[in-house]
Amino acid sequence: MEGIDQEMFEITNEQWKIIEDIVGVLEPLKVTIMTLSEEKMPLISLLKPLLWQLVSSHLKVKESDSDTARSFKESLSNMLCEQYNDYNVKLLLQIATTLDPRFKSFPYVTEEDKNIVSSPIKEMLTKLIQEESGDNISIKTEDETVQSKKTRVSGMEFLLGGLCATKAGMPAEEKADLEIVQYQSESVAPLDNCPLQWWFKVSAKCPNLAKLASRYHCVPACCAPPTRIPADIQIQYNTKRAALPPHLIDKLLFLHGNHTMQM
Template identity: 30%
Template sequence: MTAAARSLPFEHIPCVAHIIQRVIAMAFRDSGFDSVLAKCRKIVGHFKHSPANTAELKALQVSHGLAEESLVQDVPTRWNSTLEMIRRLQHNKDPVSAALAQQKHKLAMLTSADYDRLAKLETLLEPCRYITELLGGEKYVSCSVVLPGLCHLLRTMEVSDVDPAYIVRFKASFTKDLNKRKESSNMWWLKIATALDPRFKHLRCLPKSERGEVWQKLSVMLKDGEPAPQSSGAVEDPEPPKKKMALLMMGSESESDDEAVSTDKCLERYKGEPYASIDTCPLQWWSAHSGAHPKLAHMAKRYLATHASTVPCERLFSLAGHIVQKKRSALSSENVNKLVCLSNWLKEEDVV
């Protein structure tokens, strides 16, 4: 299957949201956060597995002037669940400590040093949560946001002189693993997509030495031209005779310089356009500016149509899996589609 996939005429773009979560898991393994996270999981499990303990915790939350909320158990396959577990424990530090002081248990209590570590870990994971939700959101997300997102993560993981040893290990492991995974990604596709996105065409996510290479590559692609899509009923033109072909080649050589100048002007006009806001859909922007940049607009539709993540599709599969169960296996495909549509509408109504 892998060999067959490599033989297909398609470019492979890995799911960046999955990559970030794998990098975080690797950084946890190589840093010194395992022990404190193990304490957190056991404390959360102590309340999760006992309704009486949970009720006592909620009563103490009310007495401390906090809202009643359950603790969150982190799950390896549930993104950002570790961050949410840390936040809930820190927010309910006093009720949790009071409840554990009144109950019989053999749990290792969190010390002030542990809470300090959790606070630093929350600071480290917050940019990862933002990028993961940006790349794995329900709205359209182009692969052109990948390079700026990864650049933002790498900047937040720069080692400072005041960082403790465990923070340095986490940042070093995170940066090393992320750079390694970047090398195995289709970087040229991502660079061209970033340049064709009116929000990130300044290419500040790349070193200055690489920006010129991207625009040069884009210029060569414009000169070569990409094959235009043909309808199923299109009739191909017959091959011209050899003499006519020779004459055409002679004429094309004299016009090659003019074509190069035209291509450079096309790129300069695009560079001179105002930057689009971060909330702008790049495909809608190109649809509105296709008349001014016809060649670039055709290329942008191909590159910006590439999704950065498979998360929305996987969420849709999971939703359909919850609907089509053993007891509901007789549902018709039409009713399944209607139920999935209603579920989406109800979710949007809750958000509003």
């Protein structure tokens, strides 16, 4: 470092103290980023518990904090709260976390949060049940036509048919309430378990709620922008992508463009 004044790089004891405070405040954020990077499937349902833990515990001002650490913690907490303050974003994160079996009994869920997500979840689940029952109308009509051909009435039907009338199907709202209650009664999944595997095992008890949960558990918690991907990884990706044969690319493009069409 010839020609450069060495004194300009000297750090005083007061400046070292400031650096130590900053490093100490940023330590929980470092652990958060490492935790997300180590997860096999870092889903969006992780964000709400992590944000709550950061703001309420790790970034909470303590009496032993210096003025620098106190100011830095307040700035970071305000920045995180403002970043996720949009109503639609909060609703998305809360629904995804509510449908994650690992965080059903976490203390961060307030009564306000429960009221925010209870109505949208029930509405979406009811609509999904109605759509599923609408697909089975044609099957039911075929069964009814077959039964209508049976003209002979048995003795039991003749004598007790009025008392044992067939009850109509359960309304979609009641089915939605039953599945939500069944989901809440299930045991909490361990933190190291995959929520998708948990829902796969419970799908027989809550089939429609499992379909709704899959819509939210396909969203990743974080995604690195292309500018931050290392150059060698980009070259490997482009090389593998270029190795795809043209006929396979045509099929992939066709499926991507037509997967939403109904027959």
